[in-house]
Amino acid sequence: MDVLEKPTRRPHRVVSTGAFILLVGAFILFLLVAISLPILKPVYLVAVNAISEDVPTSIATELRFGVWGVCASSVLNQPTWYTNNGVCYGPMLGYTIPPEYASLAGVSPILLTAVEKSLLVVLILHPIAAALSFFGFILSWFLGPHGIAITTLLASIFAGIVGTIVLAIDLALVLVIRKKLVNELPYHFEVVFGPGVWMVLAAVVMNWLAVVFLAARACYCCGVRK
Numbered sequence: 001m002d003v004l005e006k007p008t009r010r011p012h013r014v015v016s017t018g019a020f021i022l023l024v025g026a027f028i029l030f031l032l033v034a035i036s037l038p039i040l041k042p043v044y045l046v047a048v049n050a051i052s053e054d055v056p057t058s059i060a061t062e063l064r065f066g067v068w069g070v071c072a073s074s075v076l077n078q079p080t081w082y083t084n085n086g087v088c089y090g091p092m093l094g095y096t097i098p099p100e101y102a103s104l105a106g107v108s109p110i111l112l113t114a115v116e117k118s119l120l121v122v123l124i125l126h127p128i129a130a131a132l133s134f135f136g137f138i139l140s141w142f143l144g145p146h147g148i149a150i151t152t153l154l155a156s157i158f159a160g161i162v163g164t165i166v167l168a169i170d171l172a173l174v175l176v177i178r179k180k181l182v183n184e185l186p187y188h189f190e191v192v193f194g195p196g197v198w199m200v201l202a203a204v205v206m207n208w209l210a211v212v213f214l215a216a217r218a219c220y221c222c223g224v225r226k
Contacts, residue, residue, distance in 0.1 A: 022210035023137030029203035030130035037066025132159030
């Protein structure tokens with residue numbers, strides 16, 4: 001029995017370990033973004049900051065948008081990496097931003113409507129990407145049987161595709177907000193990428209690198225042999 005097991009496990013140990021580590025990292029990043037603000041307040045997708053001196057500091061001067069809600073803060077009570085004592089709305093599935101949040105920061109309701117529609121799509125896709133990464137990294141530890149190797153490769157490819165779509169939506173969301181702010185609002189605002197976008201980018205890169213490892217195992221190439 002030991003003689004039969006050696007050819008199925010030892011030659012794929014490096015590939016399995018590499019794919020496992022990459023998929024674990026991708027899963028953790030996808031998961032953290034999937035439970036972003038206001039559940040996990042340090043993680044958000046985009047922030048809208050008022051930079052005009054004409055905007056009163058006693059009201060909200062920053063809006064941070066996460067997958068599950070939005071938080072409004074002022075310069076008198078700025079959020080940090082560990083806390084956000086501003087007024088938060090959510091968590092809620094497919095949340096609708098209250099009009100008073102728009103009036104607090106002087107943001108157009110039209111802009112918030114565009115944000116809501118984009119976040120609804122992101123809300124659906126983020127957990128899917130995390131689930132596919134989870135399924136992939138569990139299977140990547142058992143790449144001996146060729147059928148499991150192919151299944152793991154397919155799951156990782158689907159996770160990479162979904163993650164790439166999520167990243168594209170996140171980037172488009174920020175660009176749309178920037179365009180609408182420039183064209184519609186009287187005050188000077190800046191739109192900045194939240195850490196969630198960069199976390200998704202890192203997860204996508206790690207996932208596609210894992211696909212390379214798994215493809216080498218599935219097709220017996222790049223030094224991987226039967």
